[in-house]
Structures are given as structure tokens and as C-alpha cells.
Amino acid sequence: MTLDMRIGHGYDAHRFGPGDHVVLAGVRIPHVRGIVAHSDGDVLIHALCDALLGAAALGDIGRHFPDSDPRYRGADSRELLRAVQALLQARQLRVVNADLTLVAEAPRVAAHVNDMRGFLAADLAIGIDAVNIKATTTEGMGWIGRGEGLAAHAVVLITSGSVPA
Ligand code: MG
Numbered sequence: 001m002t003l004d005m006r007i008g009h010g011y012d013a014h015r016f017g018p019g020d021h022v023v024l025a026g027v028r029i030p031h032v033r034g035i036v037a038h039s040d041g042d043v044l045i046h047a048l049c050d051a052l053l054g055a056a057a058l059g060d061i062g063r064h065f066p067d068s069d070p071r072y073r074g075a076d077s078r079e080l081l082r083a084v085q086a087l088l089q090a091r092q093l094r095v096v097n098a099d100l101t102l103v104a105e106a107p108r109v110a111a112h113v114n115d116m117r118g119f120l121a122a123d124l125a126i127g128i129d130a131v132n133i134k135a136t137t138t139e140g141m142g143w144i145g146r147g148e149g150l151a152a153h154a155v156v157l158i159t160s161g162s163v164p165a
Pocket of ligand 1: 041043
């Protein structure tokens with residue numbers, strides 16, 4: 001049996017601005033700030049899309065869904081994720097697992113992590129146990145520590161082979 005495995009990494013960051021909520025992995029979370037972004041500013045999904053595109057050697061999210069395209073204004077990032085999943089599926093590539101890290105001082109997301117995992121798993125057509133989301137702060141250091149914005153990292157494994165039981 002051969003198992004063709006490909007790893008991808010993604011990173012995204014967004015600035016806080018006026019508003020009363022943030023959207024993270026498709027979950028709307030009340031917050032004292034909003035996100036400045038062309039789309040819904042979902043850093044977790046944007047990092048995940050870039051990781052998936054990276055693993056498939058398909059470039060990046062900006063190439064497929066350019067900021068300059070008015071179709072993506074206020075876009076629901078879950079739609080972008082499903083579009084990326086379709087690109088992989090068309091190439092017989094399947095997601096094995098995804099591991100995401102949110103870097104932010106606030107909001108706290110622990111109470112939302114299972115909903116977030118469920119949305120991502122549904123969009124990727126994989127089990128929820130193949131999706132991990134964790135969060136950390138920067139202990140008050142730097143731009144994230146000052147609450148200027150938030151960032152996310154994603155690592156994925158994809159395969160064109162059959163996954164052993
Ligand atoms: Mg982004």
C-alpha cells in the first residue's frame with residue numbers, strides 16, 4: 001500500500017476594528033471589537049484554506065478569491081472553505097486531519113471550540129475527531145498582546161491514497 005501524504009501550512013491575521021462580534025471557524029462570537037476585513041474576517045478558516053491549498057500546491061486563498069473581487073465582499077468564509085474542499089476533491093485529494101491554533105488575547109473561545117470543529121469538519125466532509133482547534137495568547141507581548149488584532153495558524157495533512165484503518 002502506498003500512502004501519498006502532503007502537508008500544508010497556513011497563516012492569517014486580521015486587525016480589530018469597530019464592531020460587536022468576530023467570526024471564528026464559522027461561529028459568531030460576541031466581542032467588544034469587530035474585524036477589519038473584506039470578507040467576514042474569519043482568520044481560522046483563512047489559515048485553513050491556505051494550508052489546504054498549500055498541501056495541494058494550488059497557491060493561496062488570495063489567488064482563488066481575490067480581495068479585489070466584489071463577489072467576496074462580506075463573504076461567508078465557510079463558502080470559501082467548501083470551494084477549496086471542492087478543488088481538492090476534484091483532484092482526488094482528501095483531508096486526513098487539520099490542526100488550528102488561534103493566537104489572540106480575546107475573545108476566549110473555549111466554549112465555542114466544539115461548534116467550530118463541527119463546522120470545519122462538515123465543510124471538509126471529515127469526522128470531527130480529525131479537526132483540532134486550540135488557542136493561545138502572547139502573554140501580553142507584541143501587537144496581539146496589545147489587542148490590535150488576532151492571528152491563526154493551520155497545519156493539514158491531505159492524501160490521494162487510502163487511509164489505513
Ligand atoms: Mg484573512
